[in-house]
Amino acid sequence: MKQGEIVLGALAPHPPHLVYAENPPQNEPKAECGWEVLRWGYERLRKSLAQRKVDVLIVHSPHWRTMTGTHFLGVEHFKGLSVDPVFPNLFRFHYDLKVDVELSRQIFTEAQGLGLEVQMMTNPDFRIDYGTIISCHLSRPEWDIPIVAISSHGLARYFNMEVMQAVMLKLGQATKVAVEKSGKRAALLASNSLSHRHFVVEPEVPEDMSFEHIQNHSQYLWDMKVLDLMKRGQTQELLEIMPDFTEQAVAETDGGSLTWLLSALDFPTYPAEVHAYGSVIGTGNAIVEWNPHNRQVEWNPHNRQVEWRAQGGAQ
Amino acid sequence: MINKAYLLPGMPHPLLCPEKSSAYQKLRQAYERVGAEIQDSQAELVLIYSTFWPSVIGHQIFARPETTWTHVDEEFHALGSIPYTFQMDEEFGELYKQQCLARNLHARTVNYAGFPLDTGTVVALKLINPDNRLKAVVTSSNVYADRAETLVLGKAAGDALEHSGKKAVALVISALSNRLHQGRVTPEEDRIHSLKDEEWNRKFLEFLEEGRLEDVAQLSRQFHREARVHKVNNFKPFWWLSGLMGQSNRFQGEVFEYQSVYGTGAAVVGLEPAAVAARDLEFDEADPDVYAGERNVLAVEAGMEPEPEPEAQNV
Ligand SMILES: [Fe+2]
Numbered sequence: 285m286k287q288g289e290i291v292l293g294a295l296a297p298h299p300p301h302l303v304y305a306e307n308p309p310q311n312e313p314k315a316e317c318g319w320e321v322l323r324w325g326y327e328r329l330r331k332s333l334a335q336r337k338v339d340v341l342i343v344h345s346p347h348w349r350t351m352t353g354t355h356f357l358g359v360e361h362f363k364g365l366s367v368d369p370v371f372p373n374l375f376r377f378h379y380d381l382k383v384d385v386e387l388s389r390q391i392f393t394e395a396q397g398l399g400l401e402v403q404m405m406t407n408p409d410f411r412i413d414y415g416t417i418i419s420c421h422l423s424r425p426e427w428d429i430p431i432v433a434i435s436s437h438g439l440a441r442y443f444n445m446e447v448m449q450a451v452m453l454k455l456g457q458a459t460k461v462a463v464e465k466s467g468k469r470a471a472l473l474a475s476n477s478l479s480h481r482h483f484v485v486e487p488e489v490p491e492d493m494s495f496e497h498i499q500n501h502s503q504y505l506w507d508m509k510v511l512d513l514m515k516r517g518q519t520q521e522l523l524e525i526m527p528d529f530t531e532q533a534v535a536e537t538d539g540g541s542l543t544w545l546l547s548a549l550d551f552p553t554y555p556a557e558v559h560a561y562g563s564v565i566g567t568g569n570a571i572v573e574w575n576p577h578n579r580q581v582e583w584n585p586h587n588r589q590v591e592w593r594a595q596g597g598a599q
Numbered sequence: 600m601i602n603k604a605y606l607l608p609g610m611p612h613p614l615l616c617p618e619k620s621s622a623y624q625k626l627r628q629a630y631e632r633v634g635a636e637i638q639d640s641q642a643e644l645v646l647i648y649s650t651f652w653p654s655v656i657g658h659q660i661f662a663r664p665e666t667t668w669t670h671v672d673e674e675f676h677a678l679g680s681i682p683y684t685f686q687m688d689e690e691f692g693e694l695y696k697q698q699c700l701a702r703n704l705h706a707r708t709v710n711y712a713g714f715p716l717d718t719g720t721v722v723a724l725k726l727i728n729p730d731n732r733l734k735a736v737v738t739s740s741n742v743y744a745d746r747a748e749t750l751v752l753g754k755a756a757g758d759a760l761e762h763s764g765k766k767a768v769a770l771v772i773s774a775l776s777n778r779l780h781q782g783r784v785t786p787e788e789d790r791i792h793s794l795k796d797e798e799w800n801r802k803f804l805e806f807l808e809e810g811r812l813e814d815v816a817q818l819s820r821q822f823h824r825e826a827r828v829h830k831v832n833n834f835k836p837f838w839w840l841s842g843l844m845g846q847s848n849r850f851q852g853e854v855f856e857y858q859s860v861y862g863t864g865a866a867v868v869g870l871e872p873a874a875v876a877a878r879d880l881e882f883d884e885a886d887p888d889v890y891a892g893e894r895n896v897l898a899v900e901a902g903m904e905p906e907p908e909p910e911a912q913n914v
Contacts, residue, residue, distance in 0.1 A: 352782070
């Protein structure tokens with residue numbers, strides 16, 4: 285069997301506002317417009333994803349928060365209604381999705397082998413969390429690719445960021461090895477925002493963009509710092525400052541999704557492509573893609589342009 | 600008016616697997632005692648504040664007249680599913696919202712099919728009000744709110760009760776210490792996560808048993824530091840309850856049960872208004888009546904603003 289590979293990694297945040305603004309038939313509330321720059325970023329990610337001929341989407345979501353280890357979906361088909369507990373006015377989504385249970389179990393087994401506390405979720409009545417649904421929908425609205433959904437182990441709050449990251453490094457490696465053994469072509473989605481301080485009031489028309497801006501300037505500076513490191517391929521440094529970033533920008537990276545992704549990608553030294561950055565009810569959100577086939581590409585510091593020299597053409 | 604108030608834990612074990620340990624069984628019996636008391640009381644309404652339901656946009660009030668769902672806990676999904684039908688007091692929910700707005704809080708009612716009621720609320724209503732003889736209203740716990748805002752939220756609940764003329768029981772649904780075991784723990788091995796958590800739980804229960812509700816409320820910040828995982832900014836349920844019940848120690852308390860559920864402090868406690876205060880202390884925290892919004896560190900005190908510059912004269 286051919287060795288499987290991670291053909292794309294993405295930071296794919298899950299503000300329900302983006303689904304709301306797009307008006308897919310699955311979502312009950314309807315919008316006039318909104319958050320276009322971020323949605324155009326997702327359109328670019330979709331194009332990349334479509335070119336890579338992906339067999340499975342693996343998503344790590346901060347909104348399936350578990351305290352007793354990492355949990356994996358272990359039922360092949362889920363159909364139901366997801367209502368966002370925080371923004372129920374924006375997100376009431378009828379989902380119908382397939383799970384690659386075989387790959388779920390493979391990641392479970394690899395993670396267990398590395399000493400992680402893991403559990404398969406086999407209750408068919410389980411409601412899929414909205415982080416998983418939104419990241420998957422925005423990356424692949426056709427819903428024709430099976431998913432693997434991984435819970436977020438709440439270690440950052442229970443202990444600290446360092447403990448959480450140590451576990452996510454192992455989970456990322458377990459994911460990578462399982463994908464390689466599976467023979468499948470996988471895309472990985474880290475479903476988190478960057479800075480994450482919300483406004484606590486909402487305009488009467490939620491998509492009224494005259495109200496939308498970043499919650500505070502220090503958050504914005506932090507987000508730009510983080511994106512700059514991604515573009516330069518300095519992800520090891522990003523790992524090191526993740527605890528400070530998370531604390532000072534109240535970032536959603538406390539869920540571990542981004543650390544898991546970077547670990548599974550072996551801490552890219554090649555430049556990431558930032559498809560979009562924008563705020564949603566004050567939080568900072570970026571759609572960022574890593575293409576492992578660009579391993580040879582280097583950051584060009586002089587003109588601040590990334591020179592894409594993908595080896596072997598489009599994948 | 601409030602006939603009686605209760606603290607209830609929110610973990611699903613006493614509902615789904617009471618037979619697995621004598622601790623869960625005792626908690627189940629304590630819930631049932633509370634249920635019997637409520638059903639025998641003159642109460643017409645169950646008014647709930649649940650720490651298991653976080654909100655971001657102000658305060659959400661669940662007031663859907665009838666809601667049916669099959670709930671599965673995101674952590675303890677292996678224990679089984681919880682089908683339910685609950686009835687809420689829509690009219691009271693609207694009144695509560697109006698009283699929140701009058702006290703300058705951002706608030707809204709929630710009335711959507713499939714809205715994800717939290718595990719704590721579902722477990723409590725299933726056990727204490729299985730036939731929906733009383734209608735309920737549930738309030739969320741805003742993740743950013745601190746004491747002033749939560750206290751005012753409790754006062755708004757009191758205003759709504761006064762305007763409605765209804766008799767109610769108040770429930771706060773919350774663990775005391777909330778640290779779960781990280782690994783697999785059998786029901787027989789279940790105990791409070793640490794000695795420190797245990798000691799703080801006992802101290803709180805001692806106060807509650809003496810009816811010292813406002814003392815408990817004023818001790819909440821310290822309890823948060825000592826015995827809570829910092830998932831949100833503070834330990835708020837007793838601020839809400841004390842705000843609702845007049846911020847005093849004039850209660851008679853009864854600890855029905857105290858056990859560990861997966862490491863957390865699970866207590867069932869009742870508080871009844873009494874003629875005399877258990878302790879008549881001078882409380883040292885502020886007593887705001889309306890919410891004045893977020894204050895910056897450098898905010899200028901009201902009345903101390905610098906004189907405005909005189910306007911330039913038209914010449
Ligand atoms: Fe989120």
